[in-house]
Amino acid sequence: MTEQMQTQQDRSDGDAVGSAKAEKTIIRVEDMHKWYGQFHVLKNLNLNVAQGERIVICGPSGSGKSTFIRCINRLEEHQQGKIIVDDVELTNDIRQIDSVRREVGMVFQHFNLFPHMTVLENCCVAPIWVRKTPRKEAEATAMEYLERVKIPEQANKFPGQLSGGQQQRVAIARALCMKPKIMLFDEPTSALDPEMIKEVLDVMIELAGSGMTMICVTHEMGFAKTVADRVIFMDAGEIVESAPPHEFFDNPREARTQKFLQQILHH
Amino acid sequence: MSESMAPPVRAFAPVQWVRNNLFNTWYNILLTLVVGYLLVTSLWPLLNWAFFDANFAGESPSDCTSAGACWLFINQRMNFFMYGFYPDELQWRVDIMFALLAVAFVPQFIERFPGRRWFGIFGMTGLPIIGYFLIPGGWFGLEEVQSSKWGGLMLTLILAYIGILGSLPLGVVLALGRRSEMPIIRGFCVIFIEVWRAVPLITVLFMASVMLPLFLPEGMNFEKLMRALIGLTLWQSAYMAEVIRGGLQAIPRGQYEAGSALGLGYWRKMRLIILPQALTLVIPGIVNTFISLFMDTTLVLIIGLFDILGTVQSTVTDPAWQNVAIEGYVFVAFCFWVFCFGMSRYSQNLERKLDTGHKT
Numbered sequence: 224m225t226e227q228m229q230t231q232q233d234r235s236d237g238d239a240v241g242s243a244k245a246e247k248t249i250i251r252v253e254d255m256h257k258w259y260g261q262f263h264v265l266k267n268l269n270l271n272v273a274q275g276e277r278i279v280i281c282g283p284s285g286s287g288k289s290t291f292i293r294c295i296n297r298l299e300e301h302q303q304g305k306i307i308v309d310d311v312e313l314t315n316d317i318r319q320i321d322s323v324r325r326e327v328g329m330v331f332q333h334f335n336l337f338p339h340m341t342v343l344e345n346c347c348v349a350p351i352w353v354r355k356t357p358r359k360e361a362e363a364t365a366m367e368y369l370e371r372v373k374i375p376e377q378a379n380k381f382p383g384q385l386s387g388g389q390q391q392r393v394a395i396a397r398a399l400c401m402k403p404k405i406m407l408f409d410e411p412t413s414a415l416d417p418e419m420i421k422e423v424l425d426v427m428i429e430l431a432g433s434g435m436t437m438i439c440v441t442h443e444m445g446f447a448k449t450v451a452d453r454v455i456f457m458d459a460g461e462i463v464e465s466a467p468p469h470e471f472f473d474n475p476r477e478a479r480t481q482k483f484l485q486q487i488l489h490h
Numbered sequence: 491m492s493e494s495m496a497p498p499v500r501a502f503a504p505v506q507w508v509r510n511n512l513f514n515t516w517y518n519i520l521l522t523l524v525v526g527y528l529l530v531t532s533l534w535p536l537l538n539w540a541f542f543d544a545n546f547a548g549e550s551p552s553d554c555t556s557a558g559a560c561w562l563f564i565n566q567r568m569n570f571f572m573y574g575f576y577p578d579e580l581q582w583r584v585d586i587m588f589a590l591l592a593v594a595f596v597p598q599f600i601e602r603f604p605g606r607r608w609f610g611i612f613g614m615t616g617l618p619i620i621g622y623f624l625i626p627g628g629w630f631g632l633e634e635v636q637s638s639k640w641g642g643l644m645l646t647l648i649l650a651y652i653g654i655l656g657s658l659p660l661g662v663v664l665a666l667g668r669r670s671e672m673p674i675i676r677g678f679c680v681i682f683i684e685v686w687r688a689v690p691l692i693t694v695l696f697m698a699s700v701m702l703p704l705f706l707p708e709g710m711n712f713e714k715l716m717r718a719l720i721g722l723t724l725w726q727s728a729y730m731a732e733v734i735r736g737g738l739q740a741i742p743r744g745q746y747e748a749g750s751a752l753g754l755g756y757w758r759k760m761r762l763i764i765l766p767q768a769l770t771l772v773i774p775g776i777v778n779t780f781i782s783l784f785m786d787t788t789l790v791l792i793i794g795l796f797d798i799l800g801t802v803q804s805t806v807t808d809p810a811w812q813n814v815a816i817e818g819y820v821f822v823a824f825c826f827w828v829f830c831f832g833m834s835r836y837s838q839n840l841e842r843k844l845d846t847g848h849k850t
């Protein structure tokens with residue numbers, strides 16, 4: 224009975240915590256709106272993310288899911304409402320933005336590795352210049368993470384010499400080298416050839432197991448089922464539904480969610 | 491599974507090549523012969539003039555007896571072409587600068603020269619500082635030499651060197667400013683670039699040498715050379731800014747975003763991520779601008795500064811030497827070619843070195 228109530232609450236306001244291991248709320252989004260010119264892209268978003276929680280955001284293209292997670296590290300500006308990350312509110316204050324960005328790692332659809340730097344330099348540049356880590360130490364940390372994403376032998380190559388899957392794993396290692404508290408993934412496997420998707424997902428699953436707070440925009444429903452604590456469905460700039468994966472997939476409540484799931488699961 | 495095979499060997503046999511490409515059909519044979527005839531008939535007189543019939547030894551115009559070029563003219567006036575009116579007994583100071591210039595930049599052409607990077611850094615920092623004290627003198631007991639006495643190749647190199655060294659960083663700042671989100675900074679940079687780019691260099695030099703002194707307060711006066719240098723550098727930096735802006739615009743937005751997402755602030759992001767890529771991308775454009783700056787330095791002639799072209803021009807009109815204009819201009823052209831070709835080769839070398847095989 225209590226569990227059911229909990230679930231009800233989850234679904235109704237979309238900002239409660241889905242699992243028992245929840246501790247501190249690390250991301251708080253309150254009544255957030257965003258416009259591109261006249262176009263209202265994000266409408267009244269509310270979301271609370273607990274430390275260690277793993278959230279998958281899905282939805283049709285153009286639904287604003289990428290824009291939403293890009294607001295969390297202020298790559299996009301919101302015009303109304305509040306976003307508070309790790310007790311710091313995102314405003315126009317550049318120092319606050321930078322302090323949030325230090326704690327939030329991001330992985331992009333197109334990797335965005337720095338092509339003029341080696342893999343190792345890609346991983347070290349932010350720790351050295353932002354965290355002021357000594358070079359030796361930064362390189363040692365970088366090698367650790369490169370081992371974790373299973374490509375230490377590529378450390379001295381340039382990104383252009385690697386395959387897509389390898390590049391995306393480097394991008395994950397690069398973000399992790401800053402020792403972030405939160406990781407954002409913006410469709411990390413969408414630009415990859417099918418045979419490379421698994422190697423990237425494996426790394427993400429391993430990372431999820433380590434207790435990292437993760438928000439992933441992805442179409443990989445298998446990943447959502449195995450890893451997510453909560454799946455959020457967005458459409459037309461709104462959060463339509465938010466539920467733990469088993470309920471989300473087996474028993475979606477909203478008509479729009481049902482339609483979306485039908486389209487992506489039965490093709 | 492089939493074995494990997496080595497690629498087929500492509501042997502190069504000159505005789506075979508000539509037969510296959512120049513003498514393979516009757517019309518190719520005809521074309522080859524016609525072109526060959528034209529080459530020989532046009533090149534032969536040129537070689538005759540420049541080398542076989544040329545006069546190299548001697549001291550006065552009367553020693554130019556044969557029909558070819560009178561190179562001894564260049565030889566005789568070399569001192570003037572190199573140093574202008576710089577006093578003979580002090581020319582060692584300029585020679586030191588020439589030598590240091592060579593020390594700084596010759597290693598840049600030798601791939602495996604140890605520490606060549608440091609020679610380059612010296613060329614861009616130490617060299618101009620030493621030159622600043624050594625060439626005008628007036629310090630440390632060195633006799634002062636007014637800048638009005640400087641001339642020849644030395645003056646050309648000073649103008650080009652300072653112009654290049656000043657316009658590149660200024661161009662970077664202007665290009666960044668033009669893309670800034672702050673309206674005042676952006677506005678200032680746009681106006682600066684558009685004003686300077688829309689004015690011919692001759693006008694800039696005239697303004698600098700004739701009109702600027704009228705506006706400056708009493709007692710405040712730069713030397714003419716300094717004013718020309720400032721005008722040249724500012725004018726060139728406007729062009730440089732537009733070249734660099736082209737590079738900045740070619741960098742995908744994802745690079746900026748990745749830098750931001752890692753917490754790099756604006757200046758670090760520019761210095762570490764964006765500019766290295768943008769500048770690499772526009773090396774051909776930058777060097778093109780350098781080369782045209784090098785040529786444009788000859789325009790200082792109109793405000794009465796004697797660069798290498800000016801010294802040669804004033805000598806070929808000297809009544810003592812008759813009919814040596816061609817030799818003089820060929821010499822000037824050769825000097826310019828050496829430096830500009832050097833810059834061009836260096837830039838190609840640099841492009842190859844910086845190519846990491848990946849365009850985002």
